[in-house]
Amino acid sequence: MTMDDLDARLRRRLAALADAAAHEEPVPLGAAVVRPDRRGGRAQSALPVGALGLVAVLVVALVAIAPRLVGGPTVVPSEAASHSPTSSIVASVTASPTASAPAVPEKPSPLPGGSPSPTAPLVPDAERFSASAVAFFDRQHGLIGGDSAGQGVIWRTDDGGLTYEKQLVPAPGILAIAVTGTAEAWAGAPTALLHSADAGRTWQKISSIPLRSVSFVDAQRGWALQYGDVANGLADGQLVSTSDGGRTWTPQAAAPCHYDPNIPLTFLGAVSISFADALHGWVGCSWPAGVGMGPKAISATTDGGKTWRLVAANLPPDGPSIGQISVGGYLTGIAMRPSGLGFSWASPGLNQKTTDGGRTWTLDPPGILDGPMISSAWLLDDRNWLALVRAGAAPAPQTLQATSDGGQTWRVVGNIPLPPY
Numbered sequence: 001m002t003m004d005d006l007d008a009r010l011r012r013r014l015a016a017l018a019d020a021a022a023h024e025e026p027v028p029l030g031a032a033v034v035r036p037d038r039r040g041g042r043a044q045s046a047l048p049v050g051a052l053g054l055v056a057v058l059v060v061a062l063v064a065i066a067p068r069l070v071g072g073p074t075v076v077p078s079e080a081a082s083h084s085p086t087s088s089i090v091a092s093v094t095a096s097p098t099a100s101a102p103a104v105p106e107k108p109s110p111l112p113g114g115s116p117s118p119t120a121p122l123v124p125d126a127e128r129f130s131a132s133a134v135a136f137f138d139r140q141h142g143l144i145g146g147d148s149a150g151q152g153v154i155w156r157t158d159d160g161g162l163t164y165e166k167q168l169v170p171a172p173g174i175l176a177i178a179v180t181g182t183a184e185a186w187a188g189a190p191t192a193l194l195h196s197a198d199a200g201r202t203w204q205k206i207s208s209i210p211l212r213s214v215s216f217v218d219a220q221r222g223w224a225l226q227y228g229d230v231a232n233g234l235a236d237g238q239l240v241s242t243s244d245g246g247r248t249w250t251p252q253a254a255a256p257c258h259y260d261p262n263i264p265l266t267f268l269g270a271v272s273i274s275f276a277d278a279l280h281g282w283v284g285c286s287w288p289a290g291v292g293m294g295p296k297a298i299s300a301t302t303d304g305g306k307t308w309r310l311v312a313a314n315l316p317p318d319g320p321s322i323g324q325i326s327v328g329g330y331l332t333g334i335a336m337r338p339s340g341l342g343f344s345w346a347s348p349g350l351n352q353k354t355t356d357g358g359r360t361w362t363l364d365p366p367g368i369l370d371g372p373m374i375s376s377a378w379l380l381d382d383r384n385w386l387a388l389v390r391a392g393a394a395p396a397p398q399t400l401q402a403t404s405d406g407g408q409t410w411r412v413v414g415n416i417p418l419p420p421y
Contacts, residue, residue, distance in 0.1 A: 129153060131388045131398055131416050133177040133376045135185070139384065143200045144400065144416075145174030145187050152189060156200040161386075161400055161413040169194055169203045175227065177376075178214040186246055188214045190227045193246050206247050209240070213333075215275040220245050223281060223305055225270050237270035239283070241305060256299040256308040257285035268295055268315070271331060276338040279304050282358055284344060285313075286331035292348065295319060296331040298358040311358045323359040326352060335379045343385065343407060345374035353407055364407045382406060388416070 129148045136142030144155045144164070152171045155164040171189035179185045187194040187203065188211030195206045209226065216222035221243055228236025239256060240249040257268045268285045275281035281304070285297040297313035312323035329346030336342040340357035343364065351374055353364035375398070377387040383406045391397045398416040403409060 129155075129416060131375060131400075132173070132175055133187070134386055134388050134400070135177040135179045135378050136380055136386055137179050137182055137199060139380065141182075141199060142378075142386070143177050143179065143185060143187075144388070145177045147173040152187075154187060154200060154203065161402070165201075167200070167203065170205050175212050176214045176224075178216045178222070180216045180218055184216070184219045184245075186214050186216060186222070188212065188224065188227075195246055206245070207249065209249050212236075213272045215273050215281065216246075217275050217278050221278055222246060223273055223275055224249070225273050225283070239270060239273070239305065252305055254301075254306060254308050256283035256301070257297060268297065270299075272333040274334050274336040274342070276336055280338065281305060282334055282336045282342065283308065284331050284334040286346075288330040292329065293327045294330040296325060296327065296346075297322070298325065298334065298344070298354075298361075300358055312354075312361060323361075325361040326350065326363065333374070333376060335377050335385075337379055337382055339382055341379075341382050341406070343377055343379060345377060345387075347373055349373050351407075365410060386413070 129146055131144050131146040133145040134142065140158060140160045142157050142161065144157075146153055150172055152169045152174050154167045154169050154174060154177075156167065157164045169187065171187070171192040171194055174187050174189050174194075176188040177185065178188075183197055183199045185196040185200050187196075190210045190212075191208065192205045193207040193209055193211055193214075194203045196203050209224075211224045212227040213225040214222065215224065221241075222245075223239065223241045226236070226238040226240060228238075237257070239252040239254065241252055242249050255270075257270045268287050270283050271286045272284040273281065274283075279302055281301045283299045285299060286294055287296075288294045295313075295315040297310050297315065299308045300311045301308050310320075310322050312325040313320055314325050314327040315321070316327060329348060329350035331344060331346045334342060334344045336358070340355065342354045342358055343351065344354075344361065345351045349372060351364050352361035354361045373390045375388040375390055377385060379385045383404055385403050385407060387401050387403075387410070389399050389401045389410075391399075400413040400416065401410045402413050403411075
């Protein structure tokens, strides 16, 4: 029997059912109907009217979907729809499905090159984690901070970055993390400063000061750059210091990024700070001028931040050129060691290394211009460093990478988001 024959038989059956329903007297829904056999035989029990209507709906629906079963186009029989008491229901079912749209499939955590990790579990987009800051107490114990769908998140590891414990913290968008000793840690955000005294296991808000870069030399003394809030009159990059573990902060009169007191470079802002001890510190100064290049400078202090001097600067077109530092990229961070060794990173890409206290800088992997970019780095000693590396512009995949030869070669420690998810 062909599909056309089946279609014709179903339509004839539907018409007969509809005609029978039209000659029935009203009967309560679900009540049985008993009528005499028209051939003169004994009475027969008919289906309830409600069931009859259901049968009609099912028959029409079957007619509508039968072609789909064999690959043909979906057709709603116009004749049956115009005469059947159930036509409005059928039209609704066939034209306006009420089933909800399928959920967007979850995406796997990608590798630095953009390919999904074959072993990474699926992670909902709402749980995607953007890492902004990294700091390690030693080779095994460290912290990574950032944001997940507007929620501040800090990940803690006790095995060198193989596994992590995820913690939601009372501040959105962690921008900076600093640690000292074996247990003291601070996390800066646009709305608060958080503190942990147990190596990042628990966190408390200790100040409402907005910070973009933080550096501590012990449990009490620290320096930071404020996160700008122009609407409330707060200049971005204002230098502040604390002597009580971050509970109170004092603005510093000295402006690290002014190369001449008489000719202030108001367009050159402080973006990152790093202190090696209570006296020696460095500030990275930058301004995104455009076309992948921007004025930048490194300023240093030897008296705990009371006075600053530029040790390297490249300020085109009319500014001074001091020391040696590339103008490529927009400087976003620096990390310095007591030995005078240091590392700076810029967007988009282009990282540099110094071995003489910031006076001369040479290009250093893994970042290259318009290639992989570093979001944050931490120098455990002169050779062992860690960095958050993004495979390109956000939201490109991120990895935690490490070097044991002072930045010459790097290896991937883990993908971000980090396990457990």
